[in-house]
Amino acid sequence: MRPTAKQVAEAAGVSVATVSYVFGGRDGRVAPETRQRVLEAAGRLGYAPDQAARSLRRGRTQRVCLVQGSFGGVPTEERLARDLHEMADAQGYSVVTLTVYSRARAVAAADVLRGGIADGALINVSGEHLTPDLLASVVSTGLPVVAIREGEVPPGCDVVRVPEADACAEAVEHLIAQGRRRIAFLAHRHELYTGRPSGRLLGYTRALDRHGVDPARRLIVSGADDRVAAYQAVTELLRSPDRPDAVFAASDRAAISTIWAVRDAGLRVPEDVAVIGVGNIDEGLIANPPLSTVGPLRHDCTDVVRLLFDRLRAEEPPPARELVRTWSFLRRGSA
């Protein structure tokens, strides 16, 4: 069904080596006329070199692996995925995507990576399933790895740091400075599941702590994962006698839903309820009022992706690098 080089060789009246030369790109090696014959026969048979055999022989798969924490819907992950795909396409790589949403998936992902499914991996998992030892077991095989991660990473792997917590704390302190007394946090579910607060939630709690806000006055609800949940959570919050006068949402999408919910409740943003999101998505600019947010100024992830491809190209493993992304609080109309 799937033709092999041998069949093409027979059809073209040459040896398998010649077929391999033609498809292997070793151009000068084959006479133009022979080359033509081979291509013609291959075209007729619908031949394409078997990837498994080629990978086994060459020791390279021409694939890169993206390890994600969740499925689409998160703008910042999407952008990373897109930049990785574009770079991969341009360099002749395919992209295989692994999703890690449980311990079992993390173990499976590590096995698959150690099994050589790809020539390198870009790991963007925030949960706790992918433990340092698991990551280390992958890195120790010599696989080029770039990890976007807080906390510990094994030696020999590039790491990208995103100082979310600091920028978020700044935003929440801005709310406190404005005199907001009841600041709600609209959390991603996974933030609530982890042991210690990290990232966005950590920024929130840290700012409140720093200003001596009674922990009992914290108001943390789930809903940042999707727009409808956010709308509903905020609508409910606003019905409380002790309603918040500010909402810090862990995503811009949730923050925009918050603006809707506040307006639909007959209240004003920011006068009655200040709103701040996270992510700096473009949509925030057309919200009414424009959304104040915490996030990167540029969304482009090519620098992260380049870390990986630099490693793929290198003969010798280069020294491990650390990239720190810039995050800031962007004040616009909603807070």
Place this chain on the structure above:
Amino acid sequence: MRPTAKQVAEAAGVSVATVSYVFGGRDGRVAPETRQRVLEAAGRLGYAPDQAARSLRRGRTQRVCLVQGSFGGVPTEERLARDLHEMADAQGYSVVTLTVYSRARAVAAADVLRGGIADGALINVSGEHLTPDLLASVVSTGLPVVAIREGEVPPGCDVVRVPEADACAEAVEHLIAQGRRRIAFLAHRHELYTGRPSGRLLGYTRALDRHGVDPARRLIVSGADDRVAAYQAVTELLRSPDRPDAVFAASDRAAISTIWAVRDAGLRVPEDVAVIGVGNIDEGLIANPPLSTVGPLRHDCTDVVRLLFDRLRAEEPPPARELVRTWSFLRRGSA
């Protein structure tokens, strides 16, 4: 660096065959105690069977391929991707994603598929780059293929039909019946690039034609691909002296931006401007007014995904199947 079965065998004092038995799942084949020794040695060395070698030998990759037309941001594609990932994970498959946004990428994707990158493919590309002959060259290798597609598909491949055009025409006819005289269409860019109108655009033009609307009165603008572009496009449209009294947007996201733009311009939805979107995303329910839309009642794509996995499981290639999804016009508050 990456240990082989041979090394594990030596460390455990057994033959490579035994190592293979342990990792190949052929359970009863190995004495519990031997098995333990092998696993222990493998764990120490960090062994995982080489995928390329295994694939070559077994003739199966344990991978499925998703071929997409664009990168994230399209809710309906995201849902398909998620359902595919979940099914794949559950069945022990990985997912490799190919993106086809040009003729060159289409040719490359076909080569990669014919090269056996995966055991089956789910193809969800609406553009014209992936021509029927290219698709046929892939199907003819015997690769299980499920295509979500309008128009021609090669024999031997399952196809999923989405009657978008009919449902969209119904929505536009509803606008006409309401007495709307100037109905704008907010298009995806790719719809404007293709030769003949298809899908959503086709529904729009067909409805107008059917009611004898002068083609010169059609109002087609780009902007459905992203929320900000939609907002700006509509804002501009509303400034025209001959402003539309209805907007049919090719995506719900654009339709929601349209609602904002109309309200921010001091006009009312639906009194001054009716708005209808496409996709039936949840977010439409919390829009104000709730968004009228065209789309599926259920978003679940497990039936589509199952077509593929049925084919993967089958010994004999089953007869080609056609799945027709149900699309309808869902009238809510915005039109």
Place this chain on the structure above:
DNA sequence: CTGTTAGCGCTTTCAA
């Protein structure tokens, strides 16, 4: 410029 051939790491048949 083209052909012959070893061998990548694994699975699986067959033999012990």
Place this chain on the structure above:
DNA sequence: TTGAAAGCGCTAACAG
């Protein structure tokens, strides 16, 4: 229950 060995399809070193 375990081992020996052939061979999946390809590439690359070497020979001609």
